[in-house]
Amino acid sequence: MAIIVDESSKVLVQGITGREGGFHAGRMLESGTRVVAGVTPGKGGQKFRDEVPVFNTVAAAVEETGANTSVIFVPAPFAADAIFEALDAGIRTICCITEGLPVHDMMRVANYISENEATLIGPNCPGVLSPEKANVSIMPREIFTPGNVGIVSRSGTLTYQIVNELTQRGIGQTTAVGIGGDPIIGSDFIQILKKFEADPETECVVMVGEIGGDAEQRAAEYIRREMQTPVVAYIAGFTAPEGKTMGHAGAIVSGGESTAQAKSEALRRVGIPAAENPSQVAELVADALSRG
Structure with a gap:
């Protein structure tokens, strides 16, 4: 049995239209992971690789696709806000790949995570991979x-x-x-x-x-x-x-x-x-x- 992510994980990629987010979202799709949505503010309505819808907000993506897992490739100055946005949209499994988050930002995130009983992996991490079940990682x-x-x-x-x-x-x-x-x-x-x-x-x-x-x-x-x-x-x-x-x-x-x-x-x-x-x-x- 896998822990944290498995076949039931419906993955949302925050920062999917960026270089890193797009590259690794493509590898997740190629490994069979259920990537159901991407989020980049201002780029809603696009499609990633002609199959994954892109939304302006996490809330809209969750409402439309039922995403329950997020992987974050947002630049460090905005990554804490990306975590907060995912939590506020109801996502309770989050992998933050981004490195360089300020310690003060992570102090605020840590408190919010505990209040919401969510699982956050990272930041500055490679993510989570369950072989042949789900790849939410680099x-x-x-x-x-x-x-x-x-x-x-x-x-x-x-x-x-x-x-x-x-x-x-x-x-x-x-x-x-x-x-x-x-x-x-x-x-x-x-x-x-x-x-x-x-x-x-x-x-x-x-x-x-x-x-x-x-x-x-x-x-x-x-x-x-x-x-x-x-x-x-x-x-x-x-x-x-x-x-x-x-x-x-x-x-x-x-x-x-x-x-x-x-x-x-x-x-x-x-x-x-x-x-x-x-x-x-x-x-x-x-x-x-x-x-x-």
């Missing part, structure tokens, strides 16, 4: 295959590498969720791990973390207390120099418990195998699945 669907392993990751690129190596070993995936690497995000590790734990088809979960913050330590404690599904981890940033931002705004080594080594050790202390490098993850997953 991930390369060609490397995925249906199976029984869930992935939750702060890093988009490492997600692709690990998924590809799992697929090459004949290990398929239920859903891959890229939660993003910003300091404030819509869904953290624990929120996604809860969904995988409740999914009867997910028999193992891969958690990919990064330097900075304590999200991985909090996830480790949750896994120890609450999860029966085995979890395998990898923490990126073993060679990161202290005090440097490594790609993501939230990936800053400040020493102590925020290092990759400290996070990996915290995971191992509660019985979670933590790989030394990305290529070891598939091996650890295969071992976890073989032990049932």
